[in-house]
Amino acid sequence: MDMSKYRDLFFSEAREHLAQMSRLLVALEQAPADRQTIDALFREAHSVKGMAASMGYEGAAALAHHLEDALDHVRRGGEVPVALVDRLLAGFDLLEGLIDDLQADRPERDIARFLAGPAGSRSLPEAGPDRMEPPAPPLPGAEPAAVGEPSAAPAGGLPTVSVGRVYQVTVELAVDAAASAARCLLIVRELERAGEILSLSPSRETLRQGEECRRVQAWLRTELARSELGRTLRAIAEVRKVTFADDRRADGGRRSSEAGRSVRVRTELLDQVINLSGELLTYRFMLQRASRERDWSELNGSLADTARLIEELHHRSLQLRLMPLESITGRLPRLVRDLGQKSGKQVSFRVIGGGVVLDRVILDELADPLVHLVRNAIDHGIAGQGEVVVTARREKDLVLIEVSDNGRGMDPAELRRQAVARNLLSAEQAERLTDREALLLVCLPGFSTARQVTETSGRGVGMDVVKAAVEKLGGTLDIQSTVGEGSRFRLHMPLSMAIIKILLVRCNGLPLAIPLTRVQRTLELPAAAVLEGPPGRAFRLDDAEYALYSLGELLGGASDSGTAGGKDLCVVVIEAPGRPVGLQVDALLGQRDAFVKSLGFPLNRLPGLSGATIAGDGSVMFIVDPYHLLEGGGVPARYQESSHAVL
Amino acid sequence: MSLNVMIVDDALFMRNMLKDICQRAGYAVVAEADSGEAALELYRQHRPDLVTMDIVMPKRSGIEALQEIMAEDPAARVVMISALGQDALVIEAIEAGARDFIIKPFKEERVLDVMRRVTVPR
DSSP, X not given: OOHHHHHHHHHHHHHHHHHHHHHHHHHHHHOTTOHHHHHHHHHHHHHHHHHHHHHTOHHHHHXXXXXXXXXXXXXXXXXXXXXXXXXXXXXXXXXXXXXXXXXXXXXXXXXXXXXXXXXXSSOOTTOOSOOSSSOOOOOTTOOOOSOOOTTSOTTOOOOXXXXXXXXXXXXXXXXXXXXXXXXXXXXXXXXXXXXXXXXXXXXXXXXXXXXXXXXXXXXXXXXXXXXXXXXXHHTSTTEEEEEEHHHHHTTOOGGGGGTTOOOOOOXXXXXXXXXXXXXXXXXXXXXXXXXXXXXXXXXXXXXXXXHHHHHHHHHHHHHHTEEETHHHHTTHHHHHHHHHHHHTOEEEEEEEOTTOEEEHHHHHHHHHHHHHHHHHIIIIXXXXXXXXXXXXXXXXXXXXXXXXXXXXXXXXXXXXXXXXXXXSSOHHHHHHOOHHHHHGGGGSTTOOOOSSOOTTTOSSTTHHHHHHHHHHTTOEEEEEEETTTEEEEEEEEESOXXXXXXXXXXXXXXXXXXXXXXXXXXEEEOGGGOBOOSSOOEEEETTEEEEEEEHHHHTTOOOOOOOTTOOOXXXXXXXXXXXXXXXXXXXXXXXXXXXXXXXXXXXXXXXXXXXXXXXXXXXXXXXXXXXXXXXXTTSOHHHHTSSSOOO | OOOEEEEEOSOHHHHHHHHHHXXXXXXXXXXXXXXXXXXXXXXXXXXXXXXXXXXXXXXSOHHHHHHHHHHHOTTOOEEEEEETTOHHHHHHHHHTTOOEEEEESOOHHHHHHHHHHHHSOO
């Protein structure tokens, strides 16, 4: 057992509780007498307190305890005074900030002032300004002894101080220590004498097994001063070194980069994965035997079963990475409340489909863009009063996440005018944009239709950032809007980053992969159907005209786009910024699932390459993201002036 | 500081060796037992400050003797003497209340170091 393993889990779980608290606090404000909300909040605060205490995060635990106490007073009173809601919100913000500090391994923010309360009548005995070393705030788990006059200042509710401190201590043995597990047990016994062991690594059970062990780590609550504890431990024979967590923090917060990389997994799913891999082991032996005995029918049968198992295992493993959208929408109700209050607008907020799951990495990256979009909806969309809704649903291999409002809506004509006025487009270019393309103009850096710059959104409001984030994850952003009715910002995101369906094509003699999520359709186009420019080549399909590019040429290869020879052209119709386009390739080779590996420097700098995958024969195959290829500087000059404006 | 030590070991050679070490350090060896069986009775009689206890002995093992002594006097300071590779027994002894242990073959300083550490008043 190693506390650092629990660290990630702690943060991911703490954030879930915080999100829940945030939701509940907003609900509480609307219904201050709702007993269930108060109870639920109390439970959340209680959970955070317990978790933080177990991790030795005393400040966070004390603060959570404080909130819990305040809620307990409220529970007795029956209704929450408005002033207390504000205080709870402030305390919650502080707790969230504190958790941020802990996760980033930076000095914790001051909570003493908050704990002392607005009235400052009852302050914390040991929470002076200089509380960094050694930390001695009130301890978690301490029952609020004698909750004094509960009538006085309901916002009060201060935890009392319990004796002792919590240390993370590591004891190392001399390298030649004999019977090291026994020695470690002696150390554990000494720790037990010194105080209460909150956690221990390795566990007593492991030590009792007698495995070699030269290092014991423990979270210890003790009344002993650090120096005294150190002395006691060093008095044990063969102890080489005793360190406390803070000593080692000076080595640098290496772990912080690991933060946010953990995923909580249902044990049921884990069991399935373990069972499957177990079955695979069995089949391996069957395969080995069949191969030894040259039993071809047995070999074939086992191979087929193995293939089925691998597929199943793979499917389950992918699910390990999935988390529900609601894991990142928890903070939005609070955001809406605060923004509404600040701007004097009455905004209601809903999340539909919060249970839709996405890859954890995608969710992490989407959290900020979602905040941006909700913010924008309130700042620029809603006038006076309205509703913002976040909707999520599965659409084949994609998840649609939509942020919609019933506010002013955007006028494509106005957006065109603005873009021209800001010299972002020429008048002719603007004129040629479809309405859909015109709406996407808001994603250009520095573009804003807001007449006034609001405190929250500012100008341009990071729509370019939102768009970039979405596309980096392999998603697309689309905007629908009707003046007077509202706007919808639609994000189509892949479910998972690691495995995607790809279309295999050949191009300039090389096999290449295109993510299937980008592909609308493929077709073989008679050479005669190609409309030769100017401004470039195009073709008609279902009454619409599509620009036709050569993928090889976009990738910087030789211009082989000639249609001489009269042969049919292989064309892939793909999603491109603004509108779909056709990409000419040498041949269409089929589709398959591919495990995406990211590219290292300098290959990751090449525009349009989103990764690589290993082909069946072991060769490396690049994954082309035509969306970026068309958007970046990759478009040949002669296409730039085409009627198909590239945003 | 003078200590009263009791040595429990079935091998005379080991008892003598430990006795010499103790005496050179100025400790008094107040009792010697050649089996676990005899250990408890001698402990009762002498109430030594420290017991060295061989872990493997015929008839009654060092661990059994340790348990008996600990039951008699929970404050007893018993140091186990064990051969290499008997970690499981050492662990068992520690769980049963042994204060520390020494692995054979040992050096004089090592024995004295453990004896000192164990008898430091705390």
